[in-house]
Amino acid sequence: MHLLVTGGAGYIGSHTCVAAHAAGHTVTVLDNLCNSSAESLARVERISGRRPRLIVGDIADRAVVRSVLDSEKFDAVIHFAGLKAVGESVAKPWEYYQNNVAGTLVLLDELRRHEVFDFVFSSSATVYGNPDPANLPLRETAPLAAVSPYGATKLWLEEVMRSMAAADPRWHFLLLRYFNPVGAHESGLIGEDPSGIPNNLMPYITQVAVGRLKELTIFGNDYPTPDGTCQRDYIHVCDLAEGHVAALAKVRELPGCTAVNLGTGNAVSVAQLVASFEKAVGRPLPHRYGPRRPGDAAACWADPSKARELFGWTAKRNADDMCRDAWNWQSRNPNGYRGA
Ligand code: NAD
Ligand code: UD1
16 A cells, blocks of 8 residues: 555654555655654664655645645555644643644545545544543443543544544544553664653653663552552554554445554553563662652553454563563663664
């Protein structure tokens, strides 16, 4: 297939470019590089021997989107482009609605004009809000709720796609709800490269390990979980990338709009992830326990059986693999792509 991958220079996008190349697809990336660097695609070329064509532009810029779609015929789109920091979305809600919602509406409008109707969307487990423990593991039918402007953008876009699919049977939408993507390609050439101090657990851990940050604070050890720390469904980014390729193979067969969890189905606590990381690195990670982070759910993990049934896909890599590969990336690239 010839794929248009928006946000393809980013963390999940770059790993998906590698998986798409391995499956024989051709990739064109549309990315404004607001949270990434073209270096990631140079690294993709080093891994897969092919470099995606990069168009530097914004999905909200109709002229750019139109010219991309005029210039080539695409079989399907994977739509990663978006802003993703929950805290920032609370401080800058307009920017999140403009970038994620308004930008995606422009993209969808131009796609229907160009009759490209197969669309894979980066949704998130955030659409389940703060889940009721009675609903764990989460199935796609669990109640949905937005607990931040970021979450609202994902929820609203899911709703837009559901309505558009109901109105026009030519659309095939896959709403892939990612749990907690972590890790990096085993080569250590591509990985997660957050700007500023990371908010998320794994990049915080790797930056402590590499000496950029002093110590990890584990937010809360008094949750109603086996060891008192929060549980999440961490998924290796390469499993996630392969999930996209498996989804693409089925997108045209699935009518309308289909939501699918991409997770492992395993609940891993913060303390367990820290222990896995210490094993991978072979030394203790400086950490201490602190108060709970406001808004955190005690536990959130997926029932991934729908992805297995529909796509024949399951995650293969465990927490030790995630930690080993995250560390391999961070230790080879202590300053991310900026050191390149
Ligand atoms: P990322 O920031 O690394 O990648 C997003 C890419 O989109 C970046 O390269 C950025 O430059 C680009 N981009 C942003 N706005 C754009 C715009 N208006 N026009 C063109 N390009 C634009 O993030 P990621 O972790 O790779 O996430 C990819 C997608 O997956 C996002 O939509 C995110 O919300 C979703 N998601 C991520 C996670 C996660 O934990 N990483 C979890 C669930 C869902
Ligand atoms: C975050 C996003 C969520 C997104 C999900 C998947 C927030 C508030 N939510 O959720 O929208 O869907 O990622 O990518 O950002 N932790 C620490 N110390 C730290 C950092 C984190 O103990 O320095 C803990 C957190 O309390 C949490 C766990 O680690 O229990 C995972 O945190 P994080 O990586 O931020 O992911 P989520 O909170 O699951």
